[in-house]
Amino acid sequence: MSIGVDIVRGQAIQVKGNGDQLDQLNIMTDSRKLVVNGLFVPLVGETFNGHQFLMKAIENGAKAALWMEREPIPEALPKDFPLFLVGDTLTALQSMAKAYLNQCRPKVVAVTGSNGKTTTKDMIYSIVSRVFKAYKTQGNYNNHIGLPLTILSMPADTQVLILEMGMNHFGELTFLSQLAKPDIAIITNIGESHIEFLGSRAGIAKAKLEMTNGLKKHGSLIIDGDEPLLNQVKTNAFQIIKCGYNPDNDWSITDVKEGTDGYRFSLNHGLNVYTVPVLGRHNVKNAVYSLTAARLLNINPQSIITGLEHLSLTKMRFEKVAGISGSLLINDCYNASPTSMKASLETLKVLPGFDKRVAVLGDMYELGSDEKALHRSVADVLKAPITHVITIGGRGAWIAEPLLEAGAADLTVKSFQEKADARAYLASLLDASTVMLFKASRALALEELVNDLSESKPIDH
Incomplete structure (x- = not known):
């Protein structure tokens, strides 16, 4: 989806070339892929420098590019090709995402957790997309590069944006949540993933709870209420909703019936029976996180039931x-x-x-x-x-x-x-x-x- 050039100009220090001829631009970070009316964002890593591939990007549809001031400009560059000169292209990409999100103003649902975040994201989308214009993280675009690319690729009329947030070090979820400012945040569970960098399961829980550092005022945090490391969270800054199998949870799972293609279950509130057509008892809990988020978005029970029944998951998840x-x-x-x-x-x-x-x-x-x-x-x-x-x-x-x-x-x-x-x-x-x-x-x-x-x-x- 294209973004307005005013979003780009907001991050520019200086424009070289004729930037007034630009209208809508499609973000491209891979010079090898064809893009119509592209804005090339050359990223720099330990072993690569995207600035070296500007001419290839132009061949494949780039009409403008962000450009780090310290990088030499190719001699072969057409004189009227617009370069938006910035201090750092990644920082500019992230700032553009924040500006675009502020312009479109969708409700933001953010999902993290040691396991199950992609499945939960897919479940939320299956429900929400029946009622609202929704967009979700594609693939594993869930880090400091992927998340802004996800935001910038959403259609401008998106009403609900479902973002997966990944991390393996302290501070990363603080950054991502403060960029996206979710209305609803979900922590699916605390496992052992990335314990090498975070020291312990308690460290993992602390890092996951950084998700709340960007949570909007009066927002909602949905957590695994069966996990003692998350049950300790107490605050008046936002609503906490506990989900799980324990009967003292806000949403307690009851009457689970297993079949060859999934599960039927009920909850302690109401008489509805839900079906989740995916294997793995843990996915019942993921479904409850999803329907809880849907209820916070005022989606009616029948749409929730239908959305779960017609679930389509990302590949390689059971x-x-x-x-x-x-x-x-x-x-x-x-x-x-x-x-x-x-x-x-x-x-x-x-x-x-x-x-x-x-x-x-x-x-x-x-x-x-x-x-x-x-x-x-x-x-x-x-x-x-x-x-x-x-x-x-x-x-x-x-x-x-x-x-x-x-x-x-x-x-x-x-x-x-x-x-x-x-x-x-x-x-x-x-x-x-x-x-x-x-x-x-x-x-x-x-x-x-x-x-x-x-x-x-x-x-x-």
Whole structure:
């Protein structure tokens, strides 16, 4: 979506060239991609400098560019090509996003958490988009670069903007929330992701709660009420709504009924029955965060029910895939922490109709000095009715160690260093009685094994 050039000019120190001929501009940061009427924003990192690719950007549709003052201007640049000279292009990009957000003034819903933020974002969008003109974070554009790009790509008539916010260090969520100024903030849970940088789960909780530093006055914070580290939050500055399974939560989940394609559940308030067509009991809680946000936006119960029923999730989140020989593959490969891995394994245990339940588990990263113990802790839930445990990678082998040491007679346990080494063995396990779960950190790309073992396209929920 294009932005007004006045938003850009607001950040300019000086304009070189004929900037008066510009109208609406589409942000581009990748000079290789074709863009109509583009504003090229050359970003600078440790190993790259986008300023070197201005001429390529012009070939692919750039009509103007931001430009750091200290960078030399290419001699081949057309004399009438507008450059908006700024001190720092990333800072200018972030300032443009803030200005555009202030101009459009949508309601902002921000989601963070160690696990489940993308799924929750998708659930909120599925509900909200039935009533309002909504826009959500695309892919994983959830950091100090991706979030402003998300804001700048939203249509100008957006009424509700749903932003995913990621972090791995203190201070990052303060910055993101103060840029976006959410009306509603959601913290899905506190796991172990990024504990390497944050020291402890208490440190992770503290970093996640930075989300409230940009929360609008009289805004609402929705939290996992089952998490003691979040239950300690007390303030009069904003409303706190606790969701979860504990009966003392503001929204307490009751009457959960599990099926082959998802869950039906009720809440302690009202008589409505909700359906969420996705596997994983933890996703019931994500659905409650989403419907709570929808209620704060005054969306009626029937639209909430319909939105959840017609949910479409981002790929690789407990995605069902038809495997060879009539098997079922569960692609949960987007990322992993000990908490999310254990939750996925609990779901694997209760899927009805399978004799072979195979867990394919791999390395998890950013777990700090306790990474070995945290990997080994996953073995605590690796019990019947799971029948096979296959680990991939050096860290993944730590998951298998306690099982091998205990000599678990009811489990077949094997470890492989590389994905390719495991492929043939995994294929030999697949038949109509097999469900096979794949879970590891993103860097391991276990979805490559899913693709190798799949028979057709993903199964629709």
